[in-house]
Amino acid sequence: MSTHTAPGPTTRPPVPPAGPPRSAPRAGRPGTRPHRRRGAWTSKAVVNGVLALFALYTLMPLTWLLVASTKDHGDLAGTGGFTFADFNLLANLGALFRQGDGVFARWLLNSVLYFGVGCLASTLVSTAVGFAFDKYDFRYKEKLFGLVLLGVLVPSAVLVLPQYLLASEAGLDNTYWSVLVPLLVNPFGVYLARVFSEGYVPDEVVEAARMDGAGEWRVFRSVGLPMLAPGFVTLFLFTFTASWNNFVLPLYMLSDDRLYPVTLGLAIWSKSSQQNPEFAMLTIVGSLISVVPLVIAFVCLQRFWRSGLTAGAVK
Structure with missing residues (x-):
């Protein structure tokens, strides 16, 4: 009588990797995350700088108008455009609304x-x-x-x-x-x-x-x-x-x-x-x-x- 033994589990050989193992990215290497982060911060700084210049250009006439409205006629001609002098805004408003009845x-x-x-x-x-x-x-x-x-x-x-x-x-x-x-x-x-x-x-x-x-x-x-x-x-x-x-x-x-x-x-x-x-x-x-x-x-x-x-x- 012949004895029949159940086949045991087969073990497969390990599959070799397709290529050489990748090394961890080093800080400072081109294309790594710190470099991209630096580039993003640089882009934001440039955009915010341009927006700040546009905002300054937009607000300069209004700032000059506000400063000039607080001066009298002598200070308007004798001081700088963005230099404050004696505060005469209330007197100027009174003269404005009294002019021409x-x-x-x-x-x-x-x-x-x-x-x-x-x-x-x-x-x-x-x-x-x-x-x-x-x-x-x-x-x-x-x-x-x-x-x-x-x-x-x-x-x-x-x-x-x-x-x-x-x-x-x-x-x-x-x-x-x-x-x-x-x-x-x-x-x-x-x-x-x-x-x-x-x-x-x-x-x-x-x-x-x-x-x-x-x-x-x-x-x-x-x-x-x-x-x-x-x-x-x-x-x-x-x-x-x-x-x-x-x-x-x-x-x-x-x-x-x-x-x-x-x-x-x-x-x-x-x-x-x-x-x-x-x-x-x-x-x-x-x-x-x-x-x-x-x-x-x-x-x-x-x-x-x-x-x-x-x-x-x-x-």
Whole structure:
């Protein structure tokens, strides 16, 4: 009888490595982690240095304006541009608001009316038109939108003279309406509003509101406009900044100095300072005050500004 023994476990020979063993990377060798770390720190330092230079260049005029507003006329001419002297800001502010029976305060109110209320109405009109271009289908839609884009390419300064002639024919020249009405037409605002509508307002939400019985005005007022709030604020800030710095349109339209906005009034004072040097200090202090509304608007609305700039970036 033959005995059968079970085969035992077989042992395989070890597989030799494919290549020579790698040595641990040494510090300082090219391509190692410390070198990459050094390169990253160098890149950050260069980028931060360039950003610091741009910030310094941006803040230098505002710093000079703030320092110069605290001086009197003698210190303004006898000291350095960034050198503080006797603090006379309160006296300069008093002289500013007393000049011409308080005409500077009236210029500020005119600017708030022109570029605050006017830009708010312009933003509302642009948002409604952009929403309509996005959510509605009608004949010649894209061709009409092409005309809007064509209006973006035309510089606003080119249109000032035709606008003045139209206002003169309608009897609106040298009135508040001659500045307010042109602000309502903003082709770039319509284009930007359509982009915001595509990014913020889904078509399904609009269709659901219509199925619930909401009319078209109710859809825009209760559904579209609340969802477009970040884009609305962003568009308002764009329009407000451009309009507040607008000089040419009021120069053509207005001849009564009591209707001037603050930018045009300060330009007249700056020109008068060549014959009357006291207007130089009034112009500097008035320029500082005219910057305050822009700063307040951006500080109060920066949350919406940041979210509006990222419209459509995340789907």
